[in-house]
Amino acid sequence: MVSITVDGKTIEAEEGSSLLQACLDHGIYIPNLCFLKEMDKPTGSCRLCIVELEGEEKPVASCGVKVKEGMVVRTDTPHLRQLQRVDFQLIMSAHHMECKNCLSRKKCELQKIAKTLEVRLKPTKFEELGRDLAVLKHPCFDLLPARCILCRKCLFVCGQNNEKPLLRLVRNGYESVIEATCEGEDPDKLPCRYCLACVEACPVSAIVPVARELDRGV
Ligand code: SF4
Ligand code: SF4
Ligand code: FES
Incomplete structure (x- = not known):
């Protein structure tokens, strides 16, 4: 298990597991439509599960991100919400x-x-x-x-x-x-x-x- 910070909260998750799944397992809801936890390689087609990752310039689809020790993640910034709204519509x-x-x-x-x-x-x-x-x-x-x-x-x-x-x-x-x-x-x-x-x-x-x-x- 490793520790990551999501929206200011520290959570424990299995190293290498899907970041989206780790958040969902801890009650942090990220909109998603194309992911199933059994998927090794998610298709990333809906683009709704985007998050901001410290060190990354652009938002990334959390279903395809593997959990790593020390990750710092934001799931609900106004910028993310705006992008998600466009994709959802x-x-x-x-x-x-x-x-x-x-x-x-x-x-x-x-x-x-x-x-x-x-x-x-x-x-x-x-x-x-x-x-x-x-x-x-x-x-x-x-x-x-x-x-x-x-x-x-x-x-x-x-x-x-x-x-x-x-x-x-x-x-x-x-x-x-x-x-x-x-x-x-x-x-x-x-x-x-x-x-x-x-x-x-x-x-x-x-x-x-x-x-x-x-x-x-x-
Ligand atoms: S929005 Fe309405 S029609 Fe569409 S999946 Fe939901 S319940 Fe069904
Ligand atoms: S691709 Fe279409 S039919 Fe298949 S699970 Fe998704 S919404 Fe349903
Ligand atoms: S759940 Fe659809 S892109 Fe991640």
């Missing part, structure tokens, strides 16, 4: 909100982040992109691309649970979308083990098990 501009039909509504990470950053959930600065992306039908679940925030957590857990991941990211930029490689296949011959780790990992309920379709109220 960009994410929200591509997220189709339908809270009343969403399985995440009682433990919504987006709502928690909006509260932490003191911003509205609906973007005001950026228009909602309003992507009209059709629901993808997998034999075991529905994938709702318009709700997906492209955090890639589902890709990671699918890769962990299957020799060959059954989910993949296709196209680029605004057009990016998660796809199931076995879409349309005979359910009895599917390599998918119906582990539903992807459903569990998705922070916005963009993957909905077919058996629970009625829960969505659609």
Whole structure:
């Protein structure tokens, strides 16, 4: 164990562990959407977990920083909050909100982040992109691309649970979308083990098990 200072408070953490995880474990909340503690190499795609590190000129994504003895970290300066607000609003501009039909509504990470950053959930600065992306039908679940925030957590857990991941990211930029490689296949011959780790990992309920379709109220 080593000692680090976060927002003026000294905490103990395992050397080499993720700085983000160490902070979360000590009740220091840093907004995050694309990190899972099992990840050795986080994708760093959401950019919400940025912190200021003593000795670093620019803010860094804390999920990808390894804890080292004597680190001095700030997680909540006005500059960080401003950068996080811009990134969060960009994410929200591509997220189709339908809270009343969403399985995440009682433990919504987006709502928690909006509260932490003191911003509205609906973007005001950026228009909602309003992507009209059709629901993808997998034999075991529905994938709702318009709700997906492209955090890639589902890709990671699918890769962990299957020799060959059954989910993949296709196209680029605004057009990016998660796809199931076995879409349309005979359910009895599917390599998918119906582990539903992807459903569990998705922070916005963009993957909905077919058996629970009625829960969505659609
Ligand atoms: S994930 Fe989106 S749609 Fe679901 S409750 Fe949160 S803000 Fe609402
Ligand atoms: S489907 Fe869910 S878990 Fe997968 S990338 Fe989209 S938001 Fe993330
Ligand atoms: S949680 Fe670190 S970049 Fe997304």
